[in-house]
Amino acid sequence: MPKDSATGTGIGASTKRREDVRFLTGNGNYTDDINVHGQAYVHFLRSDVAHGRINGIDTSAAEGMPGVVRIFTGKDFEGIGGLPCGWQVTDKHGEVMKEPGHPVLAQGKVRHVGDPVAAVVADSLAEARDAAEAIILDIEELPAAVNMKAALEPDAPKVHDDLSDNLCYDWGFVEENKGAVDEAIKNAAHVTTLELINNRLVANPMEPRVAVADWNRSNDEYTLYTTSQNPHVIRLLMGAFVLGIPEHKLRVVAPDVGGGFGTKIFHYAEEAFCTFAAKACKRPVKWTSTRSEAFMSDAHGRDHVTKIELALDKDNNFTAIRTETLANMGAYLSTFAPSVPTWLHGTLMAGNYKTPNIYVNVKAVFTNTVPVDAYRGAGRPEATYQLERVIDMAARELGVDPIALRRQNFITEFPYATPVAVEYDTGNYPATMDKLEEIADLAGFDARRKESEAKGKLRGLGVNCYIEACGIAPSNLVGQLGARAGLYESATVRVNATGSISVMTGSHSHGQGHETAFPQVVAEMLGIDASMIDIVHGDTARGPMGMGTYGSRSLAVGGSAMVRATEKIINKAKKIAAHLMEASEGDIELKNGQFTVAGTDKSVAWGDVTLAAYVPHNYPLDDIEPGLEETAFYDPSNFTYPSGAYACEVELDPETGKVTVERFSAADDFGNIINPMIVSGQVHGGIAQGIGQALLENCIYDENGQLLSASYMDYAMPRADDVPFYAVDHSCQTPCTHNPLGVKGCGEAGAIGSPPSVINAVIDALQSGGHKVAHLDMPASPSRVWAAMQG
């Protein structure tokens, strides 16, 4: 893209986020801020056991309680669709995955703590809760399948009675590689084997989920306000698969959303319930999740148990990678759950390295726990973590420098087709590593270590690289891989008569700053000030069908659609300008908001042209229609492949085991950058989440399936003082070759790239103190570190 914007508000400007004004002054319009006249409130009665047979639900006493509108149970949803799964994985034998039903309210059995059993709709929330307490549940507790290994044993309790066992699928990737991989491992000079756990996380966006549904009796139209990252997808899934409401009768609005991190991609029971109940009760119905409910009903993330083997030849070249992973699905298949440990994980196992032979096996397991699905990075952090940990471990075993070992094995020629089915378009891994060494001041590490040691502390340095596939993704490809949806994006550019512009995008902003960054692109293309452009998103009634925001796709895919639509606008505007200046269309140039005729001093302003489009008195009506509004749908031809190199320095208190992150540096290649400040902010947040996973966060169930880390008293979120000031750099730019902006996406990088370097640093610190600890599972909490030090 040209960077000649006259206004300084185009591409490359670190414009402050315009949406922050309303967010920081308390004027955001979140779903819970929406109240519909006459609304009732729903309280869900949730299972307090992990697994049980519902022998009876006696609502008779509750029905008569004050304010009760109606009480619903699973019976009310018989014959109504369950929550659909949006991705079908085919296993290594060619069989499709097991796909159990997921009722809106539990039918027959409850399958995890938090599974909704009944729903009370009442005039007030307090009355709904009072009545819920008067419901008598007769649930016979059954033994629970909690631990994945145990859940695969032949005598394990079955989460779904109608399935033969708890194995959802046994996926091999790439099955044809397996023989060569086994052979390479057999013949290797050295094999490093690592068994690890990628800890289960709760996303915990600041705003809990909310749903408000309204049904209009005059025209049979429904409106659902919901905390979603993709309102169009919710409309499709809920309308077509659950409730049987055609799209033109269903409007889904996701207004300001206070963070998603993946967990607000999915279609949830509460959304379907409120929509159904709004008609059944002939009243708007509202649900606001409490934080406690969020812990037991929002989809969780990660939860993989993995064994990875890395084979090297005598010169330390990587020759093969073999992995075996158990991936927790929880009790039901959440919307995109099957894709996370497979296509978003297996395809990334090559990382930044030219390993010729790779085989990935994943067994997805049903357990009596909350469903697990995509969480910031989704599959890619799991791939990166195991790969970058095993490389570090190999370097230690071989006594070589971990950075040198990485550099030696870097992919250096592009495009590069990996043995795991993807083709990286561009990248420059040595350059990002060079940049990292510089910004992290790796040369000064030894001196800093001495300073720490003088204070009685251990200091460790950990480095890792990452690659991710984002900008998700070509529809025809993901269709072959089992996606039941397209993954294009849409944009409508509506130029108004006076020249201001509304851009309707199918992407959704829930913290990413689209309202600021997207106008910068259009402003750049038209040469007008970005303040003339507003983004409209999050409402199925206001924009074309779009697929929403996840997988760092908004700019790469949604932004590309916007570029295409804006190009159409420019083409048409040039025709109008040519007519106004009585020149030939081919001679018209658009620069700084002025249309000129090449080689003359003739010009018309942007506003003259837009006015002519809507007041077409002097207008080529025979050639073109009035108006200036264009829509484009963009479907990419490949994923994008951002990459980077990260370094973490920790200090470890050997007396208590407490680890503090002293320095954290990130050198990323995101291709072209629209708003550097927003990109840095995205990286900052991602790193905070990665440090959270590595040192603090852990979602734990006991052996009966009770959620132990069910509140902030026990689930440790990272706080501001848990993270250092970061050094981030995104000046290494190898533009993406297959989207018009040359952008790669930056939303997930921080969370993908940071956990391995934290743990690598912890191991480095421990070993520097003479502790023979080869691996430590996340989170490296003080007690775990201390226990590891005790041997």
Added chain:
Amino acid sequence: MYAFDIERPTSIADAVAALAKEDAQALAGGQTLIPTLKQRLAMPSVLVSLSGIAEIRGVCKDDAGLLCIGGGTTHGTVAKEAVAHYPGLAELAAHIGDPAVRNRGTIGGSLANNDPSACYPAAALASGATILTNTREIAADDYFQGMFTTALEEGEIVTEVKFPIPQSSCYMKFEQPASRFALVGVFVAKFADGVKVAVTGASNNGVFRWSEAEAALSSDFSASALEGMSLSADDMIADMHGTAAYRAHLVAVMTRRAVSAAK
């Protein structure tokens, strides 16, 4: 929450009268009680707010040289106003929760609740404080009776806490990573007639004094006096944040650090 009535007395006497009602409960800063109510884990019929009672608020030194803190004094006030008299105590108060918690939560509420991971109980015990109520005075050694259990009777109000001021003191808190309450907290107070060491967060029996360490420190107030000394892990709390052995280990570490840092 369940529905409840609220009373806002302005004197201890009125508060005591209001608390005599069936299922009445005192509400101080609400930092423990309100979350409990929101989760419907308590069902008082009347909440008696203590925040309007001026006579139980404030920090001062009495004629006997004791630091007197009204039972309704917030952590934030103690952090500010006790610093000149008893820096170790002020420092403890300054690190309870976050600013919102410190501006609402009170010393009386904390001592009445006696959470096994709370900070103030360690200070009260190590200082040999006296807890004053509307009816009597209770020595700290008699007051704490195990997790969430105290000598308080139904309807009894903590009106004041009197702290003897040590020559030097320090509270070392090792934070539980999620709640940031004390995973282990140790308060060391050195008086002319001996040293007291109180430990919170660690034991299944709530806050306790580590008498072996006290004896050693009373003859030699230095970290090296504790060399090789350890506590049995038998009665220690074990949970996802730390094993009993880890807590026992941390008690020794935190005690040594508190002694070294005592001012």
